[in-house]
Amino acid sequence: LICLGIALSLNLSGFGMQNSEETPSIIPMPQTLNWESGSYSIPNKNIICFNETAASSTKWIQKLLQAAGTKTELKEGDNCGNWNLQVDAGLKTDLGEEGYQLVINSSGISIKSATEAGMFYGIQTLRQMFPPEIESGKSYSSIKLKFVEITDNPAYSWRGSMLDVARSFLSKEYIKKHIDRMAFYKMNRLHLHLSDDQGWRIEIKKYPELTETGGKSAVKNGRSGFLTQKEYIELQEYAARRNIVIIPEIDMPGHVYAALASYPELNCDNNKNIEPKRATPPELYDGYNVGWTRLCLEDDKTYEFVENIIKELSEITTGKWIHIGGDEIEDPLYEEFIQKADAIVRKYEKSAIGWEESAKAELSDSFIVQRWNGETEIAKDQKIIDSFCKFFYLDHGNVQDQENTYKWCNKEGVSLEKVYSYNTNDKRVIGVEAPVWSELVISDDRADDRLWPRSIAMAEVAWTNAEKRNFQDFTERLAEHGLRMDELGINYFKSPEVKWR
Numbered sequence: 208l209i210c211l212g213i214a215l216s217l218n219l220s221g222f223g224m225q226n227s228e229e230t231p232s233i234i235p236m237p238q239t240l241n242w243e244s245g246s247y248s249i250p251n252k253n254i255i256c257f258n259e260t261a262a263s264s265t266k267w268i269q270k271l272l273q274a275a276g277t278k279t280e281l282k283e284g285d286n287c288g289n290w291n292l293q294v295d296a297g298l299k300t301d302l303g304e305e306g307y308q309l310v311i312n313s314s315g316i317s318i319k320s321a322t323e324a325g326m327f328y329g330i331q332t333l334r335q336m337f338p339p340e341i342e343s344g345k346s347y348s349s350i351k352l353k354f355v356e357i358t359d360n361p362a363y364s365w366r367g368s369m370l371d372v373a374r375s376f377l378s379k380e381y382i383k384k385h386i387d388r389m390a391f392y393k394m395n396r397l398h399l400h401l402s403d404d405q406g407w408r409i410e411i412k413k414y415p416e417l418t419e420t421g422g423k424s425a426v427k428n429g430r431s432g433f434l435t436q437k438e439y440i441e442l443q444e445y446a447a448r449r450n451i452v453i454i455p456e457i458d459m460p461g462h463v464y465a466a467l468a469s470y471p472e473l474n475c476d477n478n479k480n481i482e483p484k485r486a487t488p489p490e491l492y493d494g495y496n497v498g499w500t501r502l503c504l505e506d507d508k509t510y511e512f513v514e515n516i517i518k519e520l521s522e523i524t525t526g527k528w529i530h531i532g533g534d535e536i537e538d539p540l541y542e543e544f545i546q547k548a549d550a551i552v553r554k555y556e557k558s559a560i561g562w563e564e565s566a567k568a569e570l571s572d573s574f575i576v577q578r579w580n581g582e583t584e585i586a587k588d589q590k591i592i593d594s595f596c597k598f599f600y601l602d603h604g605n606v607q608d609q610e611n612t613y614k615w616c617n618k619e620g621v622s623l624e625k626v627y628s629y630n631t632n633d634k635r636v637i638g639v640e641a642p643v644w645s646e647l648v649i650s651d652d653r654a655d656d657r658l659w660p661r662s663i664a665m666a667e668v669a670w671t672n673a674e675k676r677n678f679q680d681f682t683e684r685l686a687e688h689g690l691r692m693d694e695l696g697i698n699y700f701k702s703p704e705v706k707w708r
């Protein structure tokens with residue numbers, strides 16, 4: 208037995224493949240993955256064979272091959288080149304909405320899927336088999352791809368990331384980078400927290416002061432600014448090409464100081480009743496308090512405002528969802544507000560999402576509840592996105608007592624292992640999302656540090672079935688991805704749970 212073991216390991220490390228012996232580290236772990244002996248050397252001339260529905264995906268392969276420094280030719284058909292890309296709706300029963308099959312053998316590389324999304328994900332998996340250096344555009348002369356057969360599709364349809372651009376703004380350029388990074392790990396929902404007490408970040412043509420005034424503030428030492436509708440649409444298109452839907456959140460009826468400062472007539476009694484006492488708007492707010500401002504729910508003007516905002520937002524949003532916030536507020540008219548806001552969102556042919564407190568109200572079937580502390584009872588048929596603060600609040604420390612992090616939800620912080628350990632049997636859950644609140648996340652570097660690598664752990668939790676997940680194995684694969692993150696210029700936190708290379 209020992210002899211056999213030695214022979215086997217010799218065979219694995221000594222023969223079969225020349226030089227690169229390591230099996231590539233794929234994250235998220237595919238549902239079925241079989242490495243086989245042998246490898247395919249990418250030739251100097253490549254023919255990418257594709258069917259019509261796969262046409263738009265060929266550009267990603269061309270991009271990969273550009274980095275590999277080889278020539279490519281495109282050819283429409285089936286099995287007409289060493290690369291074969293086939294998007295065929297008939298495969299939906301086998302591969303699902305986002306699944307793919309990737310095969311590498313002596314005749315080349317084949318990816319099949321039922322949708323462009325599935326094809327895109329097959330290509331992301333393939334990309335992780337290339338040397339990390341291609342991520343920064345360095346060219347590579349001889350690339351060998353280990354023979355493999357993968358059939359893959361996600362456990363959850365909601366694999367989200369949330370950026371709080373309200374407390375401290377993040378630029379369009381940063382958001383694009385974030386979209387690229389999310390896509391690499393097969394995440395598909397980008398939730399933008401676009402308004403809060405400290406700032407309003409999306410242009411609304413009907414209410415120009417929201418950005419003229421409310422766009423100029425931020426949390427202390429944070430960045431102000433806003434996205435024009437044109438920029439928002441540009442981001443949305445950029446994201447869509449990478450199978451990512453942007454979900455805009457306007458937080459209501461609490462967390463609204465920036466709006467109140469911009470339009471003082473939205474205040475009840477000119478704000479005299481709210482704590483802590485603030486001067487009459489338009490003085491702006493740069494502090495850290497939550498739950499101290501509210502829209503005036505006894506006033507019809509408020510509903511006119513809410514409807515106009517949702518109307519404009521739904522006109523520029525291609526995704527199905529509008530997030531209405533609903534967190535951290537006590538108000539006798541709260542439930543009525545949530546129901547009305549839900550109805551307005553549906554009137555404009557979108558579905559509403561709200562933080563878990565919104566489940567106190569009677570919600571429509573399409574309403575999705577985003578759970579963060581699990582203290583609210585949620586109706587038995589309601590769809591849920593899990594963002595439990597204990598597992599997913601990335602404004603908490605990567606390790607205990609990390610500088611500039613919160614710890615109200617978990618004094619030990621939220622470690623990589625903690626993120627990875629999330630699991631549920633709750634059938635209502637459609638997926639998970641990791642938010643980065645930005646009271647203390649006031650620069651791109653800090654955002655990187657909080658997001659990475661913990662978002663990668665979340666991505667695997669969201670994609671890979673629970674029985675196939677193993678933290679030890681994950682950290683080993685992640686170590687290799689450190690090299691990729693280096694090439695991508697990500698200022699990731701060097702978590703002590705990983706033996707980084």
Ligand code: TNX
Pocket residue numbers: 497534535562579600602613644645646
């Ligand atoms: C709670 S949980 C918030 C945010 C804060 C965050 C800070 C929830 C829906 N809201 O307003 O930024 O804590 O960790």
